[in-house]
Amino acid sequence: MGYRPDRKTIPIDEARAILAVHGEPVSRAERVAVASASGRVVAQALVADRDVPPFDRAAMDGFAVRASDTSGASPDRGIELRRIETIFSGATPIAAVVAGTCAGIATGAPVPDGADAVVMIEHTERDGDRVRVFEAVAPRQNIGRAGSDLVAGEIALAQDTVLTPARLAVAAALGITELEVFRRPRVAILSTGDEIVAPGGRLRDGQIFDANTTALEAAVIAHGGEPVVAPRTGDDREALARAFDLCLKEDLVLFSGGSSVGERDFALDILSARGRIHFEGLQLKPGKPTIFADVDGVPVFGLPGNPVSCLTNMYLFVAPMLCRMAHLPSPVQREATVRLRDEVVSPKGRHQVYPVRLDGEDAIPVFKTSGEITSLARADGFFEIPADVERVVAGTIVQVVMF
Amino acid sequence: MGYRPDRKTIPIDEARAILAVHGEPVSRAERVAVASASGRVVAQALVADRDVPPFDRAAMDGFAVRASDTSGASPDRGIELRRIETIFSGATPIAAVVAGTCAGIATGAPVPDGADAVVMIEHTERDGDRVRVFEAVAPRQNIGRAGSDLVAGEIALAQDTVLTPARLAVAAALGITELEVFRRPRVAILSTGDEIVAPGGRLRDGQIFDANTTALEAAVIAHGGEPVVAPRTGDDREALARAFDLCLKEDLVLFSGGSSVGERDFALDILSARGRIHFEGLQLKPGKPTIFADVDGVPVFGLPGNPVSCLTNMYLFVAPMLCRMAHLPSPVQREATVRLRDEVVSPKGRHQVYPVRLDGEDAIPVFKTSGEITSLARADGFFEIPADVERVVAGTIVQVVMF
Secondary structure (H helix, E strand, C coil), X not given: CCCCCCCCCECHHHHHHHHHCCXXXXXXXXXXXXXXXCCCEECCCEECCCCECCCCEECCCEEEECHHHHCCCECCECEEEEEEEEECCCCCCCCCCCCCEEEEECCCCECCCCCCEEEEHHHEEEECCEEEECCCCCCCCCEECCCCCECCCCEEECCCCECCHHHHHHHHHXXXXXXXXXXXXXXXXXXXXXXXXXXXXXXXCCCEECCHHHHHHHHHHHCCCEEEECCCECCCHHHHHHHHHHHCCCCXXXXXXXXXXXXXXXXXXXXXXXXXXXXXXXXXXXXXXXXXXXXXXXXXXXXXXXXXHHHHHHHHHHHHHHHHHCCCCCCCCCEEEEEECCCEECCCCCEEEEEEEEECCEEEECCCCCCCHHHHHCCCEEEEECCCCCEECCCCEEEEEEC | CCCCCCCCCECHHHHHHHHHCCCCCCCCEEEEEHHHCCCCEECCCEECCCCECCCCEECCCEEEECHHHHCCCEXXXXXXXXXXXXXXXXXXXXXXXXXXXXXXXXXXXXXCCCCCEEEEHHHEEEECCEEEECCCCCCCCCEECCCCCECCCCEEECCCCECCHHHHHHHHHCCCCEEEEECCCEEEEEEECCCEECCCCCCCCCCEECCHHHHHHHHHHHCCCEEEECCCECCCHHHHHHHHHHHCCCCEEEEECCCCHHHHHHHHHHHHHHCEEEECCXXXXXXXXXXXXXXXXXXXEEECCCHHHHHHHHHHHHHHHHHHHCCCCCCCCCEEEEEECCCXXXXXXXXXXXXXXXXXXXXXXXXXXXXXXXXXXXXXXXXXXXXXXXXXXXXXXXXXXXX
C-alpha cells in the first residue's frame, strides 16, 4: 500500500510564519460599475475632477442674506428685509442680494451672489415680500461652501481602499459610474479521491458526496477570491498531475482529499517535482494532514479530505493569505467575545480548533468528531486552544471567530 | 414657499419601538443552486434522505480487524494476522474478515464485513501478507459509523437557517444541488429632488450628482435585500405620486431627498393619502428629517436628502427591519469595542451618530458636517451618543458599528 510512517508535523505558529511570506497581492485590475463595486478594493486612486458641492448652497431652509444686514437682530428686535425671489433646490438664482434685500432659499439650493449667510426659517416672519429677521447671523452661517466635501484635485478614494456604501457614494457624488478595482485572486479548488462523487451524481458502494468543493467555493468568495472549480480527480497519479498543472495557472491552489497516507504521497511527489514543499503536517486538531507548497510563486494548500478540518483550515490559514492577496486588510470575519458554557479538553501538544454554538453571551461546544460536517454546520464559529493548554474550564472568556 | 414650522420630532427609542412592529418577514421562496446560496436563508427544511456517511468507514489508515483478535496485543507483544486484501477509499471490500485475518484499509474506505475496528498503521508491522498488531483495539475503534453525521429522516438544515460554507457542505454531503431559500425582500430606492442628477449625466447650475441611490443600493444588498432602483424624480407632486405608486409594489420603500420642508410636504401629503405616517422627524443628529409610514403593510422610509444622514439612518433604522424581513437574525454588521481618542460634544436632547476611523484599539472622530459624504467615507464605522449625554471624554470605551 505504500504507507509511510507518521510524517513530521510543525507547530502552527511556525506554519503561520511560513504562510505570512507567501501569496503576493494581485496587481491585475479591472473596471467595474460603481453599483456592483461594494467590497472591492480600489486599484487606481480616484481623484476629484471637480468641487463637491460644486457651489455654495443653503444648509437650511430660510433666507439668503448679507450677514451685515442682520447685525443687531434679536428675538425682540426684528430687522426687515425685502424678498427679491425664492430659490428652490436645483434652480439658479436670477438676481444678486444687495443691502436691504434677501432671497427665500431651500436647503440645497445655490446661494445667490451678494448673500453670504442664511437665516433659518424658524428665526423669521414673512408677510408677502416683507421678511422680518430675528437673529443676527455671521458670514458663512448655514452655508455649505463649494468644495467643502471634496476639492478638485484631491484624492477622493485612495488606492487599496475597500469600497463600502459610503465610499461608493463618494464616487457617485463625483458623477463617476465605473471604478478601477483589483481583480479578485483566482483560486483553483480541486477535490481528489476515488471515493468522492459530485453532488447530484450517483454513489456507488464505498463512495460519498464531495462536500469540500462546495464549502471551499463559498469560503473563497467570502474572503474576496474568485473560485475556479477544477474537475474532481481520482487517486490516479497522472490524472492528478494534469489537474495540478491546470490549477497552477491560477493565483492560489486549494486541493483537498488524499485522506490516506498513500494518496498524500502522490500529491507530495507531484508538488516536490514542480516546486517546494514547506510543510506537510501540523500540530493541530483537527487539521493535522495539511500540506503547504509553492510552485513558482503560486501558493498551494493541501487541505484534509474530511470536511470539518478542510473548512477550519480554510478559515485559519487560507483566509488570511487570500485576503492579503485580494488587498483586503484582514479576514472578513466577525469575532465574538463570549463565555464558554462547558469545559473542553484538548490533547497535549496539539493546537485545537473547537466549534461552538452561540447562545446569548455563552458559547456551547458542539464538537462531535472531525469527520462530521454537521458539527460545524450547527456551530456559529470556533475558538482556538493553544498547544500547551489541555483544559479550558467552563466560564472561560473565549474569542470566537464566526463562520 | 409653503414652508411649515419645525415639525414635531420623536426620541429614537420611540421610533425604534414603532419600527419593531413593522416589516413582515417575506414568505416567498425560490430554488437556488447550492453553490450560490451562501448568505441565503433556508425556506424549506432539508431532511436527510440517506445516512451520512452511507457506510461504516475507516477513520485512520491501518488494518480492519475483529477487535477480539487483538486482545492482549501490546507494544511488547505483537499478534499476527493474515492480510486478505487491501481496501482503498472509493473501493468495495471483496471478502469478509474472519478470525485470524485482517484487511489493509485506507482512511475513508468502507470497513469490510466481519471487521469491527481498525488498528492504526503506526501500531503494526507488515511483511507481505503477515501483519503484526501491537495494540489491542475496542469494537468501533477508529471507525466512522454509518449515519454518525446524519441519519436518514433527520433535519439536516432547519427552516430559517442562514447558509454558511459549513451548512452548504451539509447539503453537498447529501448530494443536494439546489436549496429552497427565502426570496430577498425587494427594496424600492427612490431619490427625489430637482437638484439631483444621475452619476454619468451632466450637471446644470445648481445641481449635484445623486449619491444616495448608490449608497442605498450597496447597503440594501449588504443587509439581505434586493434593490429595485426607481427612476429619479423631481420635486413635482404628480410625478412623485406616480413614482410612489410604483415603489409601493415592492416589499419596502426607501425614498430620499426632499431636503427642504416644502419638498417634504409633497411626500407627506402623498403618503397620508395612501396610508399612515408614524413619524416625520427624529431627535437625532444628523438624521432629523426622517419619515416613517406604512401603506397597506409596506413600510416606507423617507430618508434625509443629505448622503451622510441618509446612510447612517439606513444602518440605524432600515437595516434591522430589512434583516428581519429577510429572515436574517440581525444586521450583518461587525462591531468593535474601542477607545475614543478625542473628546466629542453632542447637542442636548438629540441622540447623535458619530463617524469614527479606527486606528488599532482607538477610534478617531472624523465628523465634518452632515452634508459631507467624505466624512463617512473616511470613517470605518460610527458610535451612538444618547440624547442625555452632552460630552464623551477622550478615553471612553465606545461600541463602534462598522460600515
